[in-house]
Each structure stands twice: as structure tokens, then as C-alpha cells.
Amino acid sequence: MILPILRYGHPVLRRKGARVDEITPAITELAANMLETMYAAAGIGLAAQQVGQPLQLTVIDVRGVKDRPSTLDLAGQSSDVAGLMPLVLINPAITPVGPPVAGPEGCLSFPEIYQDITRPESVEVAAINAKGEPLQFKAGGLLARVIQHEVDHLNGILFIDRMSAQAKEAMKPELEALRAATKAAREKE
Numbered sequence: 001m002i003l004p005i006l007r008y009g010h011p012v013l014r015r016k017g018a019r020v021d022e023i024t025p026a027i028t029e030l031a032a033n034m035l036e037t038m039y040a041a042a043g044i045g046l047a048a049q050q051v052g053q054p055l056q057l058t059v060i061d062v063r064g065v066k067d068r069p070s071t072l073d074l075a076g077q078s079s080d081v082a083g084l085m086p087l088v089l090i091n092p093a094i095t096p097v098g099p100p101v102a103g104p105e106g107c108l109s110f111p112e113i114y115q116d117i118t119r120p121e122s123v124e125v126a127a128i129n130a131k132g133e134p135l136q137f138k139a140g141g142l143l144a145r146v147i148q149h150e151v152d153h154l155n156g157i158l159f160i161d162r163m164s165a166q167a168k169e170a171m172k173p174e175l176e177a178l179r180a181a182t183k184a185a186r187e188k189e
């Protein structure tokens, strides 16, 4: 089932996600619906907050992006990124390991807003997957960027928080318009 994606200005986007203690049928269904929603929106990552659920759960699939490479190390071995996709991360903990690099980012909660964001090039990730199994790997490139963007969501942090002050100032009219539209839509509900 495709779920509505909340936009900037919705308060749930600022909520820190609760840990998922058990993979219940509801969690399994939520993860499946989030993947369906993400694909329908042509996104490469979606956090539970973006569909109104403040939980430590995110889904990712970078296979559709051909021009921005990703790397994956599993147990110290360079591995096929596609083999890990789609990726469901529950209760993820990340440790940045690479030097900071700038790269373009967008967000399904900020339609048509794109900006360069500086983030570490690689991250070590520990999480559990959709089956409740532990998952540990190191990601680089686009995959590392998406994971960091999504883990930020799980903590109520949005990519605009990581923009330079100058970039954010330049985007102020668009951001204010989006926030006002979200507020107006919520008042109609």
C-alpha cells in the first residue's frame, strides 16, 4: 500500500524515532509499504517519520541510480551493493569513517528542493534487518550519503539542518512556502 509522504512543516518529521523492540507483523507490513511508497515516488530512501511513524526504521534502495557509485564492505570484503538491496534498517547505529565530502541531496519531504550537503564519505553501520537479524557493514559513496540522510530523519534531523547558512538563506522563500502549504493542508484535514 502506498502511504502519504509527510512534507516539511509536519511536526512528526521532527520527532526522534522510538526503538523497535520486536519485528511484529505491523512492522513487517510498514517496511513493505514504505518500500512500495519509496519506489512509487522514485526515491532512494524513506524514513518512518516521513509516513507519520516516529520509529527507528528506514528503507533504502540505491539500485536505480547509475551515475553516482556506492561501495559496500561486508566482513571486510568488498561486496556487491545490489546484493544488499532493498535495505531495511531497524535501530541503526552509524559511525562516520571517511573524510567529509559535498554532494547533492534531495528529500521526498521537500519536493523540488536540492542542495549540496557535506557528510563523511563512508560509514560503519550496525542495525537489524526486516527479519530481526543483525546486520553490520561499511558503506561508501551514495549509499553512505543516503544512510546518513535517513538516520538523521530517525533522529528528527532534516537535510536543511545540514545546509550552509548561505544556502538555507537562499532557499528561504521555497522553504517558507512549503511549510505554509503543509500547514494549510493539515488545517483542512
Ligand code: ZN
Pocket: 106, 107, 108, 109, 149, 153
Ligand atoms: Zn529525506
